[in-house]
Amino acid sequence: MADxxxxxxxxxxxxxxxxxxxxxxxxxxxxASRMDFSFDxxxxxxxxxxxxxxxxxxxxxxxxxxxxxxxxxxxIAQDRLTIDILDNAGRxxxxxxxxxxxxxxxxIADLLITLLVDEVNVFGDDEGTKVSLVKYSGQPHA
Amino acid sequence: xxxxxxxxxARWSDENVERLFREYAETRDPAIREKLVVIHQNxxxxxxxxxxxxxxxxxxxxxxxxxxxxxxxxxxxxxRGTKFSTFATPTIVGEIRRHFRDNSWSxxxxxxxxxxxxxxxxxxEKLTQKLGHPPSVQEIAKEIGAxxxxxxxxxxxxxxxxxxxxxxxxxxxxxxxxxxxxxFLGETDSGLEDIETLxxxxxxxxxxxxxxxxxxxxxxxxxxxxxxVAKKLNISQMHVSRLQxxxxxxxxxxxxx
Numbered sequence: 001m002a003d004x005x006x007x008x009x010x011x012x013x014x015x016x017x018x019x020x021x022x023x024x025x026x027x028x029x030x031x032a033s034r035m036d037f038s039f040d041x042x043x044x045x046x047x048x049x050x051x052x053x054x055x056x057x058x059x060x061x062x063x064x065x066x067x068x069x070x071x072x073x074x075x076i077a078q079d080r081l082t083i084d085i086l087d088n089a090g091r092x093x094x095x096x097x098x099x100x101x102x103x104x105x106x107x108i109a110d111l112l113i114t115l116l117v118d119e120v121n122v123f124g125d126d127e128g129t130k131v132s133l134v135k136y137s138g139q140p141h142a
Numbered sequence: 143x144x145x146x147x148x149x150x151x152a153r154w155s156d157e158n159v160e161r162l163f164r165e166y167a168e169t170r171d172p173a174i175r176e177k178l179v180v181i182h183q184n185x186x187x188x189x190x191x192x193x194x195x196x197x198x199x200x201x202x203x204x205x206x207x208x209x210x211x212x213x214x215x216x217x218x219x220x221x222r223g224t225k226f227s228t229f230a231t232p233t234i235v236g237e238i239r240r241h242f243r244d245n246s247w248s249x250x251x252x253x254x255x256x257x258x259x260x261x262x263x264x265x266x267e268k269l270t271q272k273l274g275h276p277p278s279v280q281e282i283a284k285e286i287g288a289x290x291x292x293x294x295x296x297x298x299x300x301x302x303x304x305x306x307x308x309x310x311x312x313x314x315x316x317x318x319x320x321x322x323x324x325x326f327l328g329e330t331d332s333g334l335e336d337i338e339t340l341x342x343x344x345x346x347x348x349x350x351x352x353x354x355x356x357x358x359x360x361x362x363x364x365x366x367x368x369x370x371v372a373k374k375l376n377i378s379q380m381h382v383s384r385l386q387x388x389x390x391x392x393x394x395x396x397x398x399x
Contacts, residue, residue: 022289022290022291023291025291026291026294026295029295029298030298040196040239040242040243043193043195043196044239047192047193051192105188108185108188108189108227108231111228111231111232112189112192112231112235115231115232115235115236116235
């Protein structure tokens with residue numbers, strides 16, 4: 001983690017509700033645009049962050065935790081953008097390793113996230129989850 | 143149309159779909175393949191809709207997504223134990239993203255974003271007049287029928303790639319305000335063309351008869367009147383006139399080939 005000193009972070013704290021997902025997506029547009037990403041890479045990131053936030057919002061609604069906050073921390077480093085999405089929306093149910101469309105669109109969205117960024121890490125407890133997304137810049141990612 | 147698809151999907155239980163896949167794996171029957179594609183169309187719609195705000199039409203995205211779906215149906219091995227959606231999603235998303243890659247142009251500003259940006263600017267002007275104050279983003283978004291997020295993104299990104307008019311002034315100062323971008327654009331030097339024409343003409347002249355060549359030379363390179371040329375060549379002025387017409391016609395013919 002030698003590059004951690006050079007990281008610059010932007011943190012957004014917003015109510016864990018649908019109307020703020022768009023706000024967060026916009027912020028990601030601004031942050032990612034500062035880096036060496038193509039337009040489509042930026043859009044991929046926004047889509048991934050949007051899906052991760054939507055999952056948290058959905059979970060907050062299900063668990064009656066709409067009054068909690070969602071925190072999106074974006075850290076710009078030389079070669080990568082790391083975006084952590086932290087929520088207090090309650091425990092995330094273990095998703096089946098396998099799924100089909102009709103039974104669980106949420107799982108498709110999770111799979112979609114893994115296709116859009118280079119690394120995805122998920123940590124969860126009873127209070128909520130932390131989803132960590134990493135996208136590397138400066139190389140021709142699909 | 144989506145409802146029709148939904149009805150069809152509803153009729154296919156998981157077991158039925160699995161049986162169809164096994165059947166297709168054995169027979170490669172195009173009819174079964176088509177059924178399988180129709181059954182899973184909604185997966186493509188769902189995934190395509192996620193990419194719909196990037197300047198390509200949803201219908202186009204669904205079309206390329208369907209190509210991915212067809213490929214996935216062909217390559218799916220029902221005996222491996224993975225569910226088809228898990229298997230097909232990366233293929234479909236891959237096709238959709240490749241479509242974006244293939245269609246992105248050097249400027250990388252999607253057409254739709256530019257259009258949205260133009261629409262937002264126009265709406266802003268219109269609403270300012272109508273409301274008597276500059277409109278809010280919400281008001282602009284409502285006017286152009288886009289979401290607030292799209293509108294903001296279009297305003298932000300669109301401005302970064304604003305095209306500049308050739309007639310725009312290069313300086314804000316009044317004194318040299320007359321200079322526009324156009325004046326700094328290079329153009330082909332017409333002198334270059336003249337050189338080529340002269341070379342062609344010289345060659346063409348060589349093909350004329352000596353007397354014709356002399357007439358052309360005296361008349362057009364020395365600006366002598368026909369009567370004087372007639373004296374020099376010791377022929378009548380009428381003759382000079384006829385020969386000159388003939389020579390000019392020949393030159394024209396040669397040069398136009």
